[in-house]
Amino acid sequence: MKIALAQINPTVGDIIANTAKIRKFTYQAAREGAQLVIFPELALTGYPPKDLLLKPQFIDDSQTALTDLAQCCADCASLVGLPCRHRGPTGRDLHNAVALLNNQKIESVYYKLLLPTYDVFDESRYFEPARSQQIVNFHGKKLGLTICEDIWAQSQPQSQHLLHPHSRNLYETKPLADLAAAGADIVINVSASPFVLGKHDFRCELFSRQCRHYQMPLLYVNQIGGNDELIFDGNSCAFDSDGTLIAQAKDFTEDLLIIDLDNPSSSRCESPRRDIESIQHALVLGLRDYVRKCRFQSVVLGLSGGIDSAVTAALAAQALGPENVTGVAMPSRYSSDHSLADAEQLAKNLGIGYLTIPIEPAHAALETMLAPAFAECSPDITEENLQARVRGNLLMALSNKFNHLVLTTGNKSELAVGYCTLYGDMAGGLALISDVPKTMVYQLARQINQDSLLSHNRELIPASTITKPPSAELRLDQVDQDSLPPYDELDEILQRYVEQEQSAARITAAGFDAQTVQRVINLVDHNEYKRKQAAPGLKVTSRAFGFGRRLPIAQNYQPYKKP
Numbered sequence: 001m002k003i004a005l006a007q008i009n010p011t012v013g014d015i016i017a018n019t020a021k022i023r024k025f026t027y028q029a030a031r032e033g034a035q036l037v038i039f040p041e042l043a044l045t046g047y048p049p050k051d052l053l054l055k056p057q058f059i060d061d062s063q064t065a066l067t068d069l070a071q072c073c074a075d076c077a078s079l080v081g082l083p084c085r086h087r088g089p090t091g092r093d094l095h096n097a098v099a100l101l102n103n104q105k106i107e108s109v110y111y112k113l114l115l116p117t118y119d120v121f122d123e124s125r126y127f128e129p130a131r132s133q134q135i136v137n138f139h140g141k142k143l144g145l146t147i148c149e150d151i152w153a154q155s156q157p158q159s160q161h162l163l164h165p166h167s168r169n170l171y172e173t174k175p176l177a178d179l180a181a182a183g184a185d186i187v188i189n190v191s192a193s194p195f196v197l198g199k200h201d202f203r204c205e206l207f208s209r210q211c212r213h214y215q216m217p218l219l220y221v222n223q224i225g226g227n228d229e230l231i232f233d234g235n236s237c238a239f240d241s242d243g244t245l246i247a248q249a250k251d252f253t254e255d256l257l258i259i260d261l262d263n264p265s266s267s268r269c270e271s272p273r274r275d276i277e278s279i280q281h282a283l284v285l286g287l288r289d290y291v292r293k294c295r296f297q298s299v300v301l302g303l304s305g306g307i308d309s310a311v312t313a314a315l316a317a318q319a320l321g322p323e324n325v326t327g328v329a330m331p332s333r334y335s336s337d338h339s340l341a342d343a344e345q346l347a348k349n350l351g352i353g354y355l356t357i358p359i360e361p362a363h364a365a366l367e368t369m370l371a372p373a374f375a376e377c378s379p380d381i382t383e384e385n386l387q388a389r390v391r392g393n394l395l396m397a398l399s400n401k402f403n404h405l406v407l408t409t410g411n412k413s414e415l416a417v418g419y420c421t422l423y424g425d426m427a428g429g430l431a432l433i434s435d436v437p438k439t440m441v442y443q444l445a446r447q448i449n450q451d452s453l454l455s456h457n458r459e460l461i462p463a464s465t466i467t468k469p470p471s472a473e474l475r476l477d478q479v480d481q482d483s484l485p486p487y488d489e490l491d492e493i494l495q496r497y498v499e500q501e502q503s504a505a506r507i508t509a510a511g512f513d514a515q516t517v518q519r520v521i522n523l524v525d526h527n528e529y530k531r532k533q534a535a536p537g538l539k540v541t542s543r544a545f546g547f548g549r550r551l552p553i554a555q556n557y558q559p560y561k562k563p
Helices: 013-032 050-054 054-068 176-179 197-216 275-295 305-321 337-350 360-370 383-400 413-415 436-457 465-469 489-501 504-511 514-526 528-532
Strands: 004-006 036-038 078-086 095-100 105-111 134-138 142-148 186-191 218-222 223-229 230-231 237-239 246-247 255-262 299-303 325-329 353-356 404-408
Touching: 004 013, 013 054, 013 078, 013 255, 013 514, 036 223, 050 054, 050 186, 050 230, 054 078, 054 095, 054 105, 054 404, 078 105, 078 186, 095 134, 105 134, 105 142, 142 176, 142 223, 176 197, 197 218, 197 237, 223 504, 230 275, 237 514, 246 255, 246 305, 246 360, 275 305, 299 383, 305 337, 305 353, 305 436, 305 465, 325 383, 325 528, 337 465, 360 383, 360 514, 383 404, 413 436, 413 489, 413 514, 436 465, 489 514
Parallel strands: 004 036, 036 078, 142 186, 186 218, 299 325, 299 404, 325 353
Antiparallel strands: 004 255, 078 095, 095 105, 134 142, 218 237, 223 230, 237 246
16 A cells, blocks of 8 residues: 655645645645545644634634545545534534545544643644544554644653753653554654754654554654744654654655555655754745745845844845845944945845945934933943834835835844844844854854855855854944853853753853853843844744743742742
């Protein structure tokens, strides 16, 4: 028997387009001789649909589309994920379900057992869990159906910090053990598993271990694409009962992977990207989909001549094509000649649109307007931030006039400690690298240049942009390290505090200066109000700022000390 894994890129809420895509992949799977094609979790609606699930018409439309899809399942059956109504007298209104379409009808529907409620997941808000495990008899095989989290049970201690901050198992139920006891021949897992750096290697280790333990093969299909802050990497794969990888789909692109259960060695096995290369491709995919799915065609961003805007522009050109990217240099009285030269050279290298709009007239006018109110005050960061806010206004004006989406260029290190300006450099529609620490931004720059050297025999990002000390250039001779610890030290402290939730005492015990640690922690905590107003950013690390990290703004937690 041949089974196809249909790794598709749905758009959340676009049931019409998603249905057409599912139909297309079903016909393709049939042409390639598959008896069954498997689609990702909630493929019909896209994942995560969030509060669209609260709209009764949305659920009705999903069911109608499923009925229509059944008509195309004459030569090839399909497993399609969708939300279904819960018919029981108590509990939540919906199930996270997968339907078996066969012989041009809906043969059966199965429900998700384990509902994740951590990090970016909030499925208990919407769904009622299944009460038991689910076996499908198909072509003489007993297929054990699982939906995403069902296969991650009992994996939490090893996955601490990669998936969520818990260090204990979250569930008593063991779905795979129950399926093995029920005599399942094959485990099928339909997923919408978001990308995190290093996650696919962990998936493979987990899946291989479980297959060996339960002596059952596994077929895993994952969604790809960007949906708001989340990026889905695909990487659908299959393991035999000995835990050996027998098939691997492409990453970060749609794919149809055919697995011949009678001849597993004939299956295709792609090589997934790892480390900084996977971050690069994740951001490109996430940006492309965010722009497309929000119905924009082009983007605009400020080009300062610095590393952050250079990397953002290079990723945008790769994602959207250089003809759809406009970079804007907005020099002030403090802008250096080399920064302007680097910005212009970058634009030429990338082939993107380039504008120069000096901000001095607006900056000077604002200073004059505020002079009476500030008469008794010495100049400080207030005057510096005026420049950033003028630039934000200019970019938003270009956005309004030409329907560009504004990309902000701040990195995770800056956003963490508030080294950014509300309504200034934080103003925009997408914060592309807001989950990329500064040290990783440099890695991305080198990776982008390495790719360009291999393909075009030249570097895209000027060498001086990478080597010069980073600076906001909002005052004379300013560099970032005037205000912040060295970025390699800062990023390590932030990783421990934000992603691993370590205390100041524990971070200090790891060898960091106690005063520096406390200062960084105070900056992170104090700037929650800024991050609440930031543009959405793309998640690539285990803990991103955004809806997966929910801290109160008005709070003053301090470690308790006896009076």
